[in-house]
Amino acid sequence: MPDSPTPARDLRFPDGFLWGAATAAHQIEGSPLADGAGPSIWTRFAHTPGMTLNGDTGDVACDHYGRWKQDVALMRELGLKAYRFSVSWSRIHPEGTGRVNQAGLDFYSRLVDELLANDIEPLLTLFHWDLPAALDDRGGWLNRDCADWFAEYGSTLYRALDGRVKKWATINEPWVVTDGGYLHGALAPGHRSRYEAPIAAHNLMRAHGAAVQAYRAEGRHEIGLVVNIEPKYPASDSAEDAAAVRRAHAYMNEQFLHPALLGHYPPELKEIFGDAWPDWPAEDFALIRQPLDFVGINYYTRSVTAAGDSYPLKTAVVRQPLGTYTETGWEVFPQGLTDLLLWFKDTYGDLPVYITENGAAFFDPAVADEGRVRDPLRIDYLRKHLTAIRDAIDAGVDIRGYMAWSLLDNLEWSLGYSKRFGIVHVNYGTQERTPKDSARWYSKVIASNGRTL
Ligand SMILES: OC[C@@H]1[C@@H](O)[C@H](O)[C@@H](O)c2nc(CNc3ccccc3)cn21
Numbered sequence: 001m002p003d004s005p006t007p008a009r010d011l012r013f014p015d016g017f018l019w020g021a022a023t024a025a026h027q028i029e030g031s032p033l034a035d036g037a038g039p040s041i042w043t044r045f046a047h048t049p050g051m052t053l054n055g056d057t058g059d060v061a062c063d064h065y066g067r068w069k070q071d072v073a074l075m076r077e078l079g080l081k082a083y084r085f086s087v088s089w090s091r092i093h094p095e096g097t098g099r100v101n102q103a104g105l106d107f108y109s110r111l112v113d114e115l116l117a118n119d120i121e122p123l124l125t126l127f128h129w130d131l132p133a134a135l136d137d138r139g140g141w142l143n144r145d146c147a148d149w150f151a152e153y154g155s156t157l158y159r160a161l162d163g164r165v166k167k168w169a170t171i172n173e174p175w176v177v178t179d180g181g182y183l184h185g186a187l188a189p190g191h192r193s194r195y196e197a198p199i200a201a202h203n204l205m206r207a208h209g210a211a212v213q214a215y216r217a218e219g220r221h222e223i224g225l226v227v228n229i230e231p232k233y234p235a236s237d238s239a240e241d242a243a244a245v246r247r248a249h250a251y252m253n254e255q256f257l258h259p260a261l262l263g264h265y266p267p268e269l270k271e272i273f274g275d276a277w278p279d280w281p282a283e284d285f286a287l288i289r290q291p292l293d294f295v296g297i298n299y300y301t302r303s304v305t306a307a308g309d310s311y312p313l314k315t316a317v318v319r320q321p322l323g324t325y326t327e328t329g330w331e332v333f334p335q336g337l338t339d340l341l342l343w344f345k346d347t348y349g350d351l352p353v354y355i356t357e358n359g360a361a362f363f364d365p366a367v368a369d370e371g372r373v374r375d376p377l378r379i380d381y382l383r384k385h386l387t388a389i390r391d392a393i394d395a396g397v398d399i400r401g402y403m404a405w406s407l408l409d410n411l412e413w414s415l416g417y418s419k420r421f422g423i424v425h426v427n428y429g430t431q432e433r434t435p436k437d438s439a440r441w442y443s444k445v446i447a448s449n450g451r452t453l
Pocket of ligand 1 (some may be wrong): 180
């Protein structure tokens with residue numbers, strides 16, 4: 001008798017697995033100064049000549065501020081169970097603190113009600129990089145008062161929305177904010193200082209802790225932190241490359257999760273920043289380390305890492321000759337997501353995890369005559385990463401949901417509108433939305449809870 005064929009693997013995801021898609025305010029809303037909103041650092045940065053590709057700004061973006069109702073209808077048509085979005089702080093507090101702009105609150109209140117009316121669960125991110133310009137004028141994340149500013153802003157939203165919003169995240173990707181905005185300067189506010197970066201990073205985490213503390217006083221549901229992490233693999237078995245991996249892993253993957261979940265920094269950060277790494281007050285870690293209900297992990301790629309001359313890590317990322325790369329130059333490596341999730345569980349325990357971002361920019365064709373956008377590479381990317389998540393679940397990682405990045409093609413920060421991550425195509429001239437093949441495929445995945453992967 002031939003061996004029984006390998007049983008087809010049941011790829012079904014756990015009952016109640018939360019399937020959704022993600023966006024961020026500055027990237028889709030447009031109308032940054034409408035209805036009493038104050039400017040953010042991204043409005044200021046994008047209007048500074050030379051800061052963004054082609055001088056692209058968020059003045060119009062996807063006009064979600066005007067088209068939010070049709071966008072929710074589109075989410076409903078696609079069968080999304082959840083929608084991760086961020087709130088523009090300066091719509092709520094135009095000066096960052098103090099005066100509340102009711103029209104700004106009303107926009108998000110209407111959006112949340114429309115989501116709930118369409119059986120879509122809102123996942124709200126307080127801060128997705130668009131700091132009020134008025135607070136940057138007061139030092140921004142370099143000012144220790146930012147913890148109080150952020151807690152005040154969070155409390156304004158908790159009081160207005162908690163109960164309708166039951167899953168909150170404080171900060172999206174503190175690593176990108178500090179590495180891009182304070183160390184290398186490619187992102188707003190465009191600073192380039194190895195002295196400022198650790199201060200901004202530490203204050204972001206103090207602000208995270210203060211916002212969680214404020215939530216425990218005002219809110220009755222769940223709150224977490226969202227980080228971008230990626231596995232670092234040595235380019236060779238040399239001691240130099242092993243040390244480079246250790247530095248790169250500490251700098252990206254542990255710099256924020258360690259203080260938030262363990263109450264201390266990895267020792268490599270002092271090695272990396274040297275005299276630019278302050279001695280932090282012990283009481284800061286009691287503030288930062290607040291019990292969380294979940295962690296959001298944004299996963300895109302891995303880094304094969306060698307010793308090198310990058311600043312300040314002294315590493316190099318080694319391109320893989322046989323690798324597949326996306327339009328943003330990121331290697332497609334789904335196994336890295338499984339490896340990373342197993343590391344997270346081993347390091348931080350059984351805290352629930354949401355994959356709060358995963359997706360890719362590929363060169364998508366224009367909308368074809370029959371109204372289709374063929375994006376097979378994106379379907380392949382998403383399928384492989386969902387399979388990698390399934391592997392991690394089978395290995396015991398408590399993964400509660402998946403938010404595809406992104407619902408819509410949108411403004412890719414300094415790269416402007418040059419990179420399309422959406423499962424829905426946006427014609428920026430007409431603002432027409434066209435679900436890509438990946439959106440249609442994802443709808444079937446959601447409807448079958450992963451069986452049709
Ligand atoms: O780049 C795609 C998305 C971006 O549009 C989101 O706003 C942001 O949350 C986001 N984070 C990453 C993670 N990686 C990253 C690395 C270097 C610079 C910027 C992002 C990718 N993305």
